[in-house]
Amino acid sequence: MGFNRWNLVAAMLGGAGLLLAGAPTAQGAAEAAPATGLVAVPPYVFTDEPVVLQVPPAAHRVSWTVRTITCGGWGPTREGEAAVENGRIALASLAEGIHIATLSGDVEGEFRWLAMAPPPRLSKDRLLAALPRTGKKLLAGEKVTLMAMGDSVTWTGDYKTLLTLMLRRASGNPNVACFDRSYPGRSVDASVRHFQDDILPVRPDVGLLMYGLNDQAGGVPLAAYLEQYRWVAEHLAEIGADTVFLTPTPDLGIPLTPEEQRQAKDPNPPGYAFRTIGFAESLRPLAEELHVPLADAFHAVWGTGGDTIQKSVQAMWPVYLPSYGEPMRSRLETDGGGDAVHPNVLGHLAIARAVYEAITGAAPAPPLAMTGRSEWTPGGVVSHLTVRNASPDRRAGRLEVGPLMNGQLEAPSPCPYDLESGQEVRLDVKWPQAAKPEDLLRYPNDAYLAPGRPLIPVVDFSAGSSRVYAAAAPFEVDAAFVRRRQIVQDSTATVGLLVDGRCREVAVEIPQGSEVGRLPLIQSVERDGRTGWAVAELAYVRYGAARRGEATVDGSLEEWADAPQVPVGLPCQARFTQGPQDNRASPDECMTRWALRAGKDGLFIAVRATGCIEKDRFTLFFDSRPPELLGTAGRYYWINGSLKPDGQVELGKGETSKEAPGLRGAWKVLPDDGATVEMFVPYALMETAAWPASGDLGFSIWWVHVGADDKTTNLMWSEDGHPWNPRWYGIVRLTDRQPEDMPFMVRVR
Numbered sequence: 001m002g003f004n005r006w007n008l009v010a011a012m013l014g015g016a017g018l019l020l021a022g023a024p025t026a027q028g029a030a031e032a033a034p035a036t037g038l039v040a041v042p043p044y045v046f047t048d049e050p051v052v053l054q055v056p057p058a059a060h061r062v063s064w065t066v067r068t069i070t071c072g073g074w075g076p077t078r079e080g081e082a083a084v085e086n087g088r089i090a091l092a093s094l095a096e097g098i099h100i101a102t103l104s105g106d107v108e109g110e111f112r113w114l115a116m117a118p119p120p121r122l123s124k125d126r127l128l129a130a131l132p133r134t135g136k137k138l139l140a141g142e143k144v145t146l147m148a149m150g151d152s153v154t155w156t157g158d159y160k161t162l163l164t165l166m167l168r169r170a171s172g173n174p175n176v177a178c179f180d181r182s183y184p185g186r187s188v189d190a191s192v193r194h195f196q197d198d199i200l201p202v203r204p205d206v207g208l209l210m211y212g213l214n215d216q217a218g219g220v221p222l223a224a225y226l227e228q229y230r231w232v233a234e235h236l237a238e239i240g241a242d243t244v245f246l247t248p249t250p251d252l253g254i255p256l257t258p259e260e261q262r263q264a265k266d267p268n269p270p271g272y273a274f275r276t277i278g279f280a281e282s283l284r285p286l287a288e289e290l291h292v293p294l295a296d297a298f299h300a301v302w303g304t305g306g307d308t309i310q311k312s313v314q315a316m317w318p319v320y321l322p323s324y325g326e327p328m329r330s331r332l333e334t335d336g337g338g339d340a341v342h343p344n345v346l347g348h349l350a351i352a353r354a355v356y357e358a359i360t361g362a363a364p365a366p367p368l369a370m371t372g373r374s375e376w377t378p379g380g381v382v383s384h385l386t387v388r389n390a391s392p393d394r395r396a397g398r399l400e401v402g403p404l405m406n407g408q409l410e411a412p413s414p415c416p417y418d419l420e421s422g423q424e425v426r427l428d429v430k431w432p433q434a435a436k437p438e439d440l441l442r443y444p445n446d447a448y449l450a451p452g453r454p455l456i457p458v459v460d461f462s463a464g465s466s467r468v469y470a471a472a473a474p475f476e477v478d479a480a481f482v483r484r485r486q487i488v489q490d491s492t493a494t495v496g497l498l499v500d501g502r503c504r505e506v507a508v509e510i511p512q513g514s515e516v517g518r519l520p521l522i523q524s525v526e527r528d529g530r531t532g533w534a535v536a537e538l539a540y541v542r543y544g545a546a547r548r549g550e551a552t553v554d555g556s557l558e559e560w561a562d563a564p565q566v567p568v569g570l571p572c573q574a575r576f577t578q579g580p581q582d583n584r585a586s587p588d589e590c591m592t593r594w595a596l597r598a599g600k601d602g603l604f605i606a607v608r609a610t611g612c613i614e615k616d617r618f619t620l621f622f623d624s625r626p627p628e629l630l631g632t633a634g635r636y637y638w639i640n641g642s643l644k645p646d647g648q649v650e651l652g653k654g655e656t657s658k659e660a661p662g663l664r665g666a667w668k669v670l671p672d673d674g675a676t677v678e679m680f681v682p683y684a685l686m687e688t689a690a691w692p693a694s695g696d697l698g699f700s701i702w703w704v705h706v707g708a709d710d711k712t713t714n715l716m717w718s719e720d721g722h723p724w725n726p727r728w729y730g731i732v733r734l735t736d737r738q739p740e741d742m743p744f745m746v747r748v749r
Helices: 005-016 126-128 135-139 152-156 160-169 187-195 213-217 222-238 256-263 270-274 275-291 298-302 309-315 346-359 438-441
Strands: 018-020 037-043 044-046 053-054 059-070 080-081 088-091 095-105 109-118 142-151 176-182 206-210 241-247 368-377 378-391 395-401 415-419 423-429 456-464 465-472 479-481 485-488 492-499 502-509 514-526 529-543 543-549 567-569 591-596 602-609 617-623 637-643 649-653 665-670 677-682 696-706 712-716 731-733 744-748
Touching: 044 160, 044 423, 053 109, 053 152, 053 222, 059 088, 080 088, 088 095, 109 160, 126 135, 126 346, 135 160, 135 298, 142 152, 142 160, 142 649, 152 176, 160 176, 160 346, 160 602, 187 346, 206 222, 213 275, 222 275, 222 502, 270 309, 270 456, 275 465, 298 346, 346 492, 368 456, 368 465, 368 529, 378 456, 395 423, 415 423, 438 514, 479 514, 479 529, 485 492, 492 529, 492 744, 502 514, 502 617, 514 543, 514 591, 591 696, 637 677, 649 665, 649 677
Parallel strands: 018 037, 044 109, 142 176, 142 206, 206 241, 543 591, 543 731
Antiparallel strands: 037 053, 053 088, 059 080, 059 095, 095 109, 368 378, 378 423, 395 415, 395 456, 456 465, 479 492, 485 744, 492 502, 514 529, 529 744, 567 591, 591 602, 602 677, 617 637, 617 696, 637 649, 665 677, 696 712, 696 731
16 A cells, blocks of 8 residues: 555654644545644655644634754754644744654643755766666656555654655656655565565555665675666666665664763674674665665765764664654654664655655765775784775865774774875775684675675774765775586586686585585685785585475374485584574584475475474475575575474564465473474465475475573574575476485585
8 A cells, every 4th residue: 555644743742732734644645634733734844844733623712832853953943833724724844854843822731743944956978878768857857656564663753754745845746646655673685575465566656775774784794785676676677767876874772971881781892883883884886886865865865964973873862762662753852762773754754855866866976985905914804994085175184993893903093184085095904803814714705705805894983973884895806706506417516606807616525425415615816926815715505305295294204204304403414594503512412304296286394303392483495496496596495493392393474475275283201312393384375385396395394493501503504594585496307216316505705
C-alpha cells in the first residue's frame, strides 16, 4: 500500500491528543479527518507556508507559545494570541526545524510540525543525467513513483515523503508518489529476496536503497553487501527504473564522558559512531561504475560535528529520536538520552536533502581529498596516506586515524595540519595485527587487508567541526586471488591469481578423502624490487547426495541406514562472523550428520547427532533457482527449528515463504549418546511443486549448539559466518551416485 498521512501523524504525536493532517498526501488524497481532536494542516510545511490548526467551533481566541528545535539545537521561540476564523488558526514557521506549539485559552494542548526550507532550483540537465529513465517524466508532469527500500531507519522515518514534497515543489509536478518497502532489523539482502513481491507489482520509477547499519553489525562481508546493492540496481534498470544509493547513517551508541565509560559494561569505542563509514564509502566506486547517484546520508546526518568524536555525537542529538517511533521528538529534549540508531524527522530532512542534491548534481565536495598506498615492511603492513586540501581556501586542523571496529591501527594522533589550497600532508599508519602474510587469514585482517584495498577511517577536525573519511590504501604491489565460486569435478581446483591486472591460473589440490575444509592460499609477488603478497583461503565442500523416497517423520532413523550423509560439526565448520570459534570441549560434544530424500511433496531430512543437543537450534536455507544462479544474490527460503521436550521439533518458516503445508519434525534422545531428528519440508515452502528440474538444490545448514556452560558454537556446513545471503550455500544433488563421486563447491574468500 502507499503512503498514509493519518497513520504517519498518529505515530508521530503518540499520546499528545492532537493530530496534524489534511493536506494531499504523497499518494494524492487525504482520508477523512478524525471525528475528535484538533487537526493541523499539514504536518510538513515549507518555511514560507503557514501551518493551520483546526479547532472546535466554540473556540474564539487562543494563546500560543511556539518553540523550535533545529539541526543546531534549540531555535527561536515566540508567543502570541490568535483569533479563530472559520474554526481554524494559522501559525507561521519560525525556522527550519521541529515546531512545538503549546496552546491555552479556549483551546489547550500541544502539537508539532516540521518546517523545511524550500528546495534549491532544479537543474534540468543534472536531473536528466542523474535519472536518465525518469527525469523527463518528472519534468513533463507525468506520474513518478518513488520506492524506498531499507532497514529500520527507513521504516521509522519519512525522508521519502519529504523528498516527494521537495520534488513536487521544485519540478511543479504534483504527480510524485512514494512507497515504503523497508524491513526493520534486516540487511540489504531483504530487498533482494523480496524484489518480486515488493518491486515488480509496483514497477517504481526510482528505487531509493539505504542499508548498512545491520549489515555492518551483523558481520555481512563487504563484498556481499556490494553484490546485493549491484543486484538491486541492475534489476531496477531491467524494469526501466532509476536507482539512488544512500549511504548508511551514523550510530550514536558511544559513552560521551569518562564516567559513562566506567559505568558501561561493554562500552563501544569512539569509532563506533562511524562504524558504517567503510560500507558507506565503498558504495561510491560502485555508484560511479553503475552511473547511479549516491546520496551521502551519513554526512548529511553527521552535520558539522564537533572538535572531538564525543562532541560530534552530542551535536547530533537534535536529529535523533528519544525513543523508537517518535519521529517528531528529539534527543535534545531528553538531555541526550534515547535512541542511538534512528534519526528523527530532522535527521530524515537531512537525508531527503542529500538525495535531492544527489539527483540534481548539487552535492558539495568534501574539503579534503585522501589517497593512500600500503606496503609490506619488515615490521608488517604499513599504509601511507596523502591528505590534500581540495578546498579553495586555507585550512587548518588535525587528523585522527581510526579506530577500526575490532581491529588495531597505530598512527601519529592527532596529526596537525595547516594547508593552503592544493597543499598536502602525509601520515603513516601501521597495522600491528598484520606482521606476516598468514596474519591476513585471521579476523579482522581477512576483512580489512586480504582483499587488497584496505579502507582507513580518518576524522578531520577543523574550526570546531568534524568530518569522517574512509581513505583507500591499496597495496602498491597489486596482487590478489580472484574471489570466485567454482564447481570442481575431481580433486583439483583452479584459482585465479591477479597480478597488475593480469590473471594466471594456479592449481590447488583438495586433500584425498576430505568432505569439507579450508586451505590457505599465500603467494609472494615481486615487482620492481618490492615484494607483495596475495593472501586468501580456499573453502570447499562436497555436494550432498539425495535419494528419491518417502519417510515417516517420527524421529527414528531405521529407514535411513544407507542414506548418504553430510557432516556438520567438524572443527573447520565451527565459525561465525569473526572467523573460527569453537566452544565445544571436543567435536563429539555436538557432531551431526545429515541426509536428505526427495519425496513426492517435499524434502525429508534426517539428522544423527552426538552429545546433548536439547538446547540447540538451527536454521536451514534453500535456494531452488537454476544451477547458473546458485551462489549469487537472489531469492531464498528458510526454516527455523528448535527441539521441544515432548519430542516434537518446533519449525517456523521464513518470511519469504508464502505457505508450508505439512511442515513438521520429531526427535528422540538415544539411550547411549546423542539424538536423532527427522523433518519434512514441503516444496511449497520454496514456491515450487517438486525438487528442482536440474537436480541441484542450493542448501545451507546453520546449527547453533548450546553447551553445558551456555556458551554457543555456530556450526555451518558450507557457510562463512553470515548465512543471510546465498553466496556460500552448498549444493545437494538428486542422484544415485555415491557421496565420494560427488563434485566439490569451491570458493576463494
